[in-house]
Amino acid sequence: MKFGFDIDDTLINLREHAFHIYREKLQQDVPISVFHALDRVEIHEPFGLTDTQGKEMWSASLEEIYYTSCPPYPNAVDTLLELEENGHEIYYITARPGEHGERTKKWMAAQGFPIRDDRFFCGVKDEEKVEIIRELQLDCYVDDKPAVVNTLKEDPIHVLLKDQTYNRHLDLPRLLDWAAFKSLTKG
Numbered sequence: 001m002k003f004g005f006d007i008d009d010t011l012i013n014l015r016e017h018a019f020h021i022y023r024e025k026l027q028q029d030v031p032i033s034v035f036h037a038l039d040r041v042e043i044h045e046p047f048g049l050t051d052t053q054g055k056e057m058w059s060a061s062l063e064e065i066y067y068t069s070c071p072p073y074p075n076a077v078d079t080l081l082e083l084e085e086n087g088h089e090i091y092y093i094t095a096r097p098g099e100h101g102e103r104t105k106k107w108m109a110a111q112g113f114p115i116r117d118d119r120f121f122c123g124v125k126d127e128e129k130v131e132i133i134r135e136l137q138l139d140c141y142v143d144d145k146p147a148v149v150n151t152l153k154e155d156p157i158h159v160l161l162k163d164q165t166y167n168r169h170l171d172l173p174r175l176l177d178w179a180a181f182k183s184l185t186k187g
């Protein structure tokens, strides 16, 4: 089978990692419970930043956010390795800016994820992911963003939503823990 995965906040805990970076950089002791109560993707509001300032902060911190010690979610690496061992094809489709493709690929490989150059797509905007997903004829795709999964509603593909506080309004099969992936798919 062909399995596709978004990266940020699907396989790795990027926003929470960024939240810790913001706390340090802005010298603000915002409790992590505030992060867990956020109902939007953006994380800047609790730090008193406007949306414009938040965008600037994200861009200025991108290097650190992407390439330091962002942890994969528990069981994510092992789940994908097992899929690969069982002969399945693994694809990554990320909206990270295209210029981050090569380094992101290397960073992901260093975390232990099974990576192949020809199965790694970077710089694909959320609303464009659907085209690649169709072209590749994926059997299953996992993402955290409502904007992505909503474009796949009519497709025969098995879509799983990685549970996040900002997607709880969607009524779709939900992945709470990567340990449950196998039981939710035929992988």
Ligand SMILES: [Mg+2]
Binding pocket: 006, 007, 008, 009, 010, 143, 144, 145
């Ligand atoms: Mg994501």
